[in-house]
Amino acid sequence: xxxxxxxxxKMHKVTKTxxxxxxxxxxxxxxxxxxxxxxxxxxxxxxxxxxxMLSGIxxxxxxxxxxxxxxxxxxxxxxxFALGIGMIHQHFKLVDVxxxxxNIVLGLDGGLTVxxxxxxxxxxxxxxRYGFEVxxxxxxxxxxxxxxxxxxxxxxxxxxxxxLILDEPTAVLTPQETEKLFAVLRNMKKDGKSIIIITHKxxxxxxxxxxxxxxxxGEYIGVVNTAETNQSQLTEMMVGRPINLKIxxxxxxxxxxxxxxxxxxCLNGDGVxxxxxxxxxxxxxxxxxxxxxxxxxQKELCEVIAGLHPAIGGSVLFTGEHNGEPIKERxxxxxPDEIAKRGIAMAYVPEDRLGMGLVANMDMTDNVMxxxxxxxxxxxxxxKTPRALSEKLIEELEIVTxxxxxxxxxxxxxxxxxxxxxxxxxxxPSVLVVAYPVRGLDINSSYRIYDLLNEQKRKGVAVIxxxxxxxxxxxxxDRLMVMCGGRISGIVNPREVTKDEIGxxxxxxxxxxxxxxEVEE
Amino acid sequence: MSKIHGKVREPLLRMAKRDGISxxxxxxxxxxxxxxxxxxxxxxxxxxxxxxxxxxxAMIVGACGSGTVLQETVxxxxxxxxxxxGISFAFKMKFWNIGGEGQILVGAVAAGYFGLFTAHIxxxxxxxxxxxxxxMLAGGIYGLIPAVCKAKxxxxxxLFTLMLNxxxxxxxxxxxxxxxxxxxxxxxxxxxxxxxxxxTKILGVHWGWILALILVVVSSIYLKKTKQGYEIAVVGESxxxxxxxxxxxxxxxxxxMFISGALCGLVGMLQFAGADYxxxxxxxxxxxxxxxxxxxxxxxxxxxxxxxxxxxxxLERGANAIQTQFKIPSSAADLLxxxxxxxxxxxxxxxxxxxxxxxxxxxxx
Numbered sequence: 001x002x003x004x005x006x007x008x009x010k011m012h013k014v015t016k017t018x019x020x021x022x023x024x025x026x027x028x029x030x031x032x033x034x035x036x037x038x039x040x041x042x043x044x045x046x047x048x049x050x051x052x053m054l055s056g057i058x059x060x061x062x063x064x065x066x067x068x069x070x071x072x073x074x075x076x077x078x079x080x081f082a083l084g085i086g087m088i089h090q091h092f093k094l095v096d097v098x099x100x101x102x103n104i105v106l107g108l109d110g111g112l113t114v115x116x117x118x119x120x121x122x123x124x125x126x127x128x129r130y131g132f133e134v135x136x137x138x139x140x141x142x143x144x145x146x147x148x149x150x151x152x153x154x155x156x157x158x159x160x161x162x163x164l165i166l167d168e169p170t171a172v173l174t175p176q177e178t179e180k181l182f183a184v185l186r187n188m189k190k191d192g193k194s195i196i197i198i199t200h201k202x203x204x205x206x207x208x209x210x211x212x213x214x215x216x217x218g219e220y221i222g223v224v225n226t227a228e229t230n231q232s233q234l235t236e237m238m239v240g241r242p243i244n245l246k247i248x249x250x251x252x253x254x255x256x257x258x259x260x261x262x263x264x265x266c267l268n269g270d271g272v273x274x275x276x277x278x279x280x281x282x283x284x285x286x287x288x289x290x291x292x293x294x295x296x297x298q299k300e301l302c303e304v305i306a307g308l309h310p311a312i313g314g315s316v317l318f319t320g321e322h323n324g325e326p327i328k329e330r331x332x333x334x335x336p337d338e339i340a341k342r343g344i345a346m347a348y349v350p351e352d353r354l355g356m357g358l359v360a361n362m363d364m365t366d367n368v369m370x371x372x373x374x375x376x377x378x379x380x381x382x383x384k385t386p387r388a389l390s391e392k393l394i395e396e397l398e399i400v401t402x403x404x405x406x407x408x409x410x411x412x413x414x415x416x417x418x419x420x421x422x423x424x425x426x427x428x429p430s431v432l433v434v435a436y437p438v439r440g441l442d443i444n445s446s447y448r449i450y451d452l453l454n455e456q457k458r459k460g461v462a463v464i465x466x467x468x469x470x471x472x473x474x475x476x477x478d479r480l481m482v483m484c485g486g487r488i489s490g491i492v493n494p495r496e497v498t499k500d501e502i503g504x505x506x507x508x509x510x511x512x513x514x515x516x517x518e519v520e521e
Numbered sequence: 522m523s524k525i526h527g528k529v530r531e532p533l534l535r536m537a538k539r540d541g542i543s544x545x546x547x548x549x550x551x552x553x554x555x556x557x558x559x560x561x562x563x564x565x566x567x568x569x570x571x572x573x574x575x576x577x578x579a580m581i582v583g584a585c586g587s588g589t590v591l592q593e594t595v596x597x598x599x600x601x602x603x604x605x606x607g608i609s610f611a612f613k614m615k616f617w618n619i620g621g622e623g624q625i626l627v628g629a630v631a632a633g634y635f636g637l638f639t640a641h642i643x644x645x646x647x648x649x650x651x652x653x654x655x656x657m658l659a660g661g662i663y664g665l666i667p668a669v670c671k672a673k674x675x676x677x678x679x680l681f682t683l684m685l686n687x688x689x690x691x692x693x694x695x696x697x698x699x700x701x702x703x704x705x706x707x708x709x710x711x712x713x714x715x716x717x718x719x720x721t722k723i724l725g726v727h728w729g730w731i732l733a734l735i736l737v738v739v740s741s742i743y744l745k746k747t748k749q750g751y752e753i754a755v756v757g758e759s760x761x762x763x764x765x766x767x768x769x770x771x772x773x774x775x776x777x778m779f780i781s782g783a784l785c786g787l788v789g790m791l792q793f794a795g796a797d798y799x800x801x802x803x804x805x806x807x808x809x810x811x812x813x814x815x816x817x818x819x820x821x822x823x824x825x826x827x828x829x830x831x832x833x834x835x836l837e838r839g840a841n842a843i844q845t846q847f848k849i850p851s852s853a854a855d856l857l858x859x860x861x862x863x864x865x866x867x868x869x870x871x872x873x874x875x876x877x878x879x880x881x882x883x884x885x886x
Contacts, residue, residue, distance in 0.1 A: 019538065308764055337767030348765070356761040362754070370755065370766045379747050 007069065008033045008163050008194035009054065009085075014063030016049055023049040027063075027220040029213055031163065036185060036195045038209035038226070040202075040238055042442040043413065046218040047198045048090075051165045055087035056080035067163070086156030087165040092148050094140045100151045101136035104158045126157055130187045145294065146177040153184070164188070165196045170204055171468065172294055175503035182208050200238075202231045203471075214238055239443050247450050247475040250458055252285035257319055258462035259305070259431050264314035264332075266300050274300040276486040278314070282431065282462040287453060289477025289494065290466045293506050297486035298466045299351060302433050305464075306348040307336045318344050320430045337374065347429035349421050351436045351466075357420045360409025364390040364401065367408050368423050393422040397448070414445030421452060432456055435466040450476055470499050482506055536874050547872045554868030558861040565856065571847050583842020584835040590842075592725040596796055598834035599729045600625075600788045602826055604812035606740045607784025609821045610777050611664075613744065614757040618778065620667065620682025621785045621809025623689035624660040628786025629793040629804045630693060631659030636794055637701070637711070640718045648718055652790050660786015661779040663689070668778035672771030686809070693802050701800070711800045720795035727795030734827075736784070741823040753777055785809065818865060836861060 009031040016024045024046045031037050041047045052058045054065065056077040065072055067083045074080050080087070094103050101119045120136040127134045127150075134150050143151070149169060156164060166185075170178045185195055185208060199205060205212055206226060214221040214237045221237050236242050259282040268274035275297045282288045292298055303309035305316060316332045322343030331339050331346075339346050350356040358367045369386035376382040390404040397418045401411050408419055417437065424432065434453065438446040453476070457463050467473040473480055474494040481491045482505040489505040563573035584594050604621050611618035632652035640648060667681040696702075696711065703712040720727035744750040756763045756773045763770050792804050815833060819825030840854035 306765075335767060335769075336765065340767065350765065352761070355759055356765050359755055359758040359762050361758055366751070366754075369751075370762070373748055373751055374767070379749070381746065381748050381751050 006033055007031065007066070009196075010064075010066040010069075011050070011054070012064045012066070014050065014053060014060045014065070016046075016053060016058055016060050022218050024053075024060075024215075025218050027215065027218075029220065030223070031194050031196055032211075033068075033194050034189060034192050035210040036189055036197060036208055038205040038212045039196055039198045039215065040200065040205055040212050040234060041215035042200060042238055043440045044217075044442060045215040045238075047215055048167055049218075050215070051087060051167060051196065051198060054080065055085055055165060057087075081159050081161070084160060084162045085165070086159060086161030086163070088149070088152045088156060088167065088169060090167045090171065092152050094148060094151060096141040097139065099137050099139050100134055100143075100147075100154070103140060103151055104136075104155045108159070123154060123158065126154060130157070130184050130191070132184060145172045146174075146181075149173070149181070157188075162192065163194045163196075165198070167198045168200075169197065170199065170201065174293060174506045175470065175499050176507070178204070201469075201471075202234055205234065206231065216240055235443075243443060247447070247472065248454050249476060249478070250454055252458055252460070254460065255283040255285045257281050258284040259464075260317040260319070261305070262315050262317070264301075264304060264311055264316065266304055266309060266311040266313075268300060274486050275304065275311070278483075278486070278488055280481055280488060280491060282464055284320070284430065284460045284462045285457055286478040287457050287463040287465050287476055289473040289480040290464060290483060291470060291473050291480055291502055291506060292483035294468065296483040296506075298435065298483060300486075301483075302348060302350065302435050302464075302466060304332070305431075305433055306346060306350075307331065307334050307339050318431070320344065336371075340371075345427055345429040345431070347424035347427065347432045349417075349424055349432075349434040349437055351439070353416055353420050354409055358408050358416065361407050363407055364394075364404045364419060367419060368393070368426075371423070372427065389423075389426055393419065393426065397422050397452075413440040414442055414448075417441060417445065417449060421449060425452065425456060429456070429461055431462045431464070433464045433466075436468060437465070438472070439468070470502055474499065474502070484508065534876050534878060537877055538874055539872070542872055550868050550871050551865065554864045554871075555861070558864030561864070562857045562860050565853070565860070566849075569849060569853060571849070576843050576847060576849070579843050579846050580839025581835075583846070584838035588725065590838060594831070594834045594838045595726045595730055597837055598830045599726070599733045600792055600796075600808050601812055601815055601833060602733045602830040603729070603736060603788045603791070604785050604808050605815035605819070605826045605830060606736055606823055607781045607788070608809075608812050609816040609819075609823070609826065610740070610744075610753065610784070611781040612757075612816055613821055614753045614773065614777055616668070616671070616774060616778060616781075617679045618664065618667075618682050618781055619679060619810070619813060620664065620685045620782075621812050622805045622807070623682070623686035623809070624663045624782045624785030625789040625792065625805040625809055626686075626689035626693055627663045628656035628660035628789025629800055630689075630696065630789070631786070632656035632790035632793050633701075633711070633714075633800045636714045636718055640715045645717055649720065649794065652718075652794055653787065656786045656790030656793075657783040658786070660789060661783035664778040664782020664785070665775060668774045672774045690802055690805075693800060693804070696800070697802070714794060714798040718794065719798055720791070727791065729791040729795050732787075732791075737823045737827050744823075749773075749776070814862060814866070818862075833858075833862075 007030050009029065011027060011029040013026045013028065014024055015026055027046070027050055029050065039047050039051070049058060053060045054074065056074045056079050059075060065074060067085070072083060074083065095106065098106065101116065101123050102114070104123055105114060105119050123136040132150050132154065134147065134154065140148060140151065149172070169181060173181060189195060197208065209226045211223055211225050212229065212234060213223040214234070216238060232242070235245060261281070262279050264275050264278040265273060266275045278301065290298055290301070300309055304311050311332055314332070315330055318327070318329045318331050320327060327343060329342050329344060331344060354360040359370070365383050365387045368390045369381065369383065372386070373381050387404060393399060394401060394404070399415050399418045401415060408416055411419070421434070421437065437449050437453070441449065453463055453465065465473070465477060477494050479491055480494040480502070482489045482502055484506055489508060492502070559577065566573040566576050583590060585591050604625065608618055608621050632655055635648065635651045635655055643651060663685060667676065667678045667685065670676040670681060671678050698709040701711045703710055720729065723731060744753065752763070752768050752773050755766060755768060756770055760770050763773070788808065789804065793800060797804060811833060815826050815829045818829045836858045840858055843849050844851050844854050
């Protein structure tokens with residue numbers, strides 16, 4: 001039993017099903033005391049489900065959980081806290097109008113009053129111990145994403161957790177912030193905390209973890225020492241077969257200005273400037289990558305271009321052709337159907353696939369006709385054409401679905417995205433705006449999406465790719481535009497910059513803006 | 522195999538969403554729920570000192586036992602059905618129109634204006650058409666107001682439509698007491714519609730029932746096959762998706778609420794010219810609210826609403842019958858209807874979810 005004693009967490013043959021979906025099947029997981037374990041797996045491989053069972057959000061169907069060698073039952077997050085387990089979720093659960101310290105003590109037992117001074121002092125002390133930078137009296141709504149994450153971590157530490165679970169903590173951070181977080185995690189490890197970090201970014205796994213546990217399709221594949229492995233071995237374990245991780249960047253000769261955005265300014269829902277004098281040109285036959293911290297104006301940029309969000313200044317100019325006729329058109333302030341009426345095929349794959357791009361409860365036919373149902377004459381909808389198109393898409397894009405009559409909300413993330421992108425591409429766009437097209441997708445689907453985008457680029461489409469994974473953006477983009485706080489901090493040649501430089505641009509608006517034309521080759 | 526030990530026990534009951542259920546099984550659940558509701562109702566009847574079987578039998582006989590009572594039942598079902606169809610248009614786009622009551626009343630008032638004061642000018646057919654148009658227009662406009670306000674300023678339609686009900690009700694009371702008070706009457710009441718202007722009866726019931734059946738078919742086609750129906754469905758699922766698809770959400774709100782209100786207004790006209798022949802504060806009589814139950818129970822399907830509205834009409838007629846036959850108080854009869862509807866609505870939970878008892882291992886259904 002000496003071996004078990006050193007284990008902070010031991011999960012044995014844990015199974016969880018949702019209806020017919022098996023999220024975890026007989027998973028074993030061991031976390032040693034004072035180590036950082038990376039939990040690696042593709043999207044949908046059951047990482048988060050497994051950790052949710054540890055933190056009391058789900059209850060396993062079968063299996064045992066041991067904490068510090070003792071068999072336990074975790075029914076609720078409260079039970080988990082009592083056992084010293086704290087989870088930092090991907091989506092923060094903080095109250096915006098309260099301060100950091102207030103959020104940290106929220107829900108703790110205690111008297112009716114909060115001694116704010118005392119709490120602030122304790123929080124500051126805790127922060128100092130691990131190397132956090134935080135102002136306990138700052139309100140959450142004034143905080144950047146990385147600060148909010150710090151508060152989440154402190155919340156867990158304040159409650160005395162010694163087993164920490166972080167669910168994709170770096171997804172929202174810049175490279176520099178990621179480094180800071182890792183430094184803090186190393187400090188915590190030194191202090192004897194046991195940490196599980198969920199991720200699918202291999203370079204981070206290599207730099208922070210002691211060991212790596214791999215899940216695939218809900219099943220436990222194995223665990224390896226980080227020092228004894230490499231990225232390609234990990235990928236193979238994760239996907240189940242060797243895979244080439246290189247993303248293509250085909251060269252297209254003919255490039256012409258397609259979409260010219262000049263001094264675009266717009267407000268968000270709260271009346272704050274979300275875009276501030278944004279100017280750039282997107283060319284046909286290229287992929288223009290857009291990088292930036294989440295909420296830097298990417299969503300508004302897409303929506304203004306697509307005609308879904310009003311602007312307060314600037315203009316968007318489209319140059320292209322329709323049926324052989326050249327067209328030049330100002331498209332700002334036009335609604336999506338008005339843009340289409342002018343013969344401009346503007347395709348947009350929004351970030352919120354099932355909340356904007358598709359209707360989850362409708363079948364594929366009804367979703368495919370979403371943007372074109374007005375085209376036929378008369379008061380009745382024509383379902384024959386979209387039905388045929390749906391069947392074609394299923395075949396061409398290898399969409400896994402029981403049939404065209406299945407609601408798209410029932411499909412897996414990758415297949416949902418294929419339906420959406422497939423529909424947008426089917427109407428032969430001249431501009432294609434895609435926002436976070438591979439978020440939540442497994443590796444296979446992601447590469448299929450990259451291929452589809454490259455195919456459009458070869459056809460001469462101007463592709464605007466809003467992304468979050470800098471590695472991907474730097475590989476696939478012909479030019480990379482970096483946004484920060486609603487401004488453009490620069491448009492760079494991704495072949496010539498480093499990730500750190502881009503990271504800096506994400507948090508600073510550069511003094512001199514790289515000229516649009518300079519990076520053209 | 523592995524058992525779960527520890528300080529804390531597994532929760533007694535857990536809920537799990539069903540992945541989909543065969544329609545056979547769903548109907549089985551509904552059947553069981555119906556039986557259970559009858560059994561629960563039987564307990565109440567026993568407590569009142571009657572024989573449940575006799576009471577239930579009397580309900581059925583009282584609702585469909587003879588031609589005359591059947592006509593009465595249909596008379597209840599028709600306004601319920603048309604109102605439910607009207608309301609379901611709004612509900613399909615997640616616009617919570619609970620103002621059916623008010624829309625019925627203003628429809629009745631508008632029809633009443635022409636029926637009461639122009640009957641001597643127009644011959645019957647134009648008069649009826651005029652009443653119909655007026656009723657539908659008034660109901661439609663009454664439905665339009667909350668839609669315009671929601672589209673323009675994002676007001677809450679639930680409260681808005683509800684409040685409009687009370688305005689319409691108070692307006693009728695005002696008419697009864699003041700301008701439209703029947704001459705020579707000591708009570709506050711409005712005169713009767715002259716015989717010549719009343720709706721023609723077909724098989725003993727005013728022709729509204731044929732119109733209702735036509736509306737079932739037409740609305741089903743409208744919602745399923747037309748572009749406007751498709752737009753309603755998309756707006757109902759997500760306003761964002763609708764905007765993305767180039768649908769003018771405000772326009773759909775306004776247009777659909779006009780149709781929704783117009784159908785309710787039509788009911789007001791039918792009640793006035795075909796059933797009551799006058800206006801009272803009971804002209805709507807809760808139809809606007811009961812229709813919500815009808816629409817939900819039928820899951821917004823017009824054919825389903827046909828069945829449900831007849832079912833509820835039978836319950837109401839039956840409840841009336843047992844009041845006179847067994848001297849059961851009307852409140853107890855209403856209670857019986859309530860119990861049955863409660864079970865029928867409640868069983869939908871068991872169609873969407875299943876419960877897992879502690880210790881019971883999950884097996885695939």
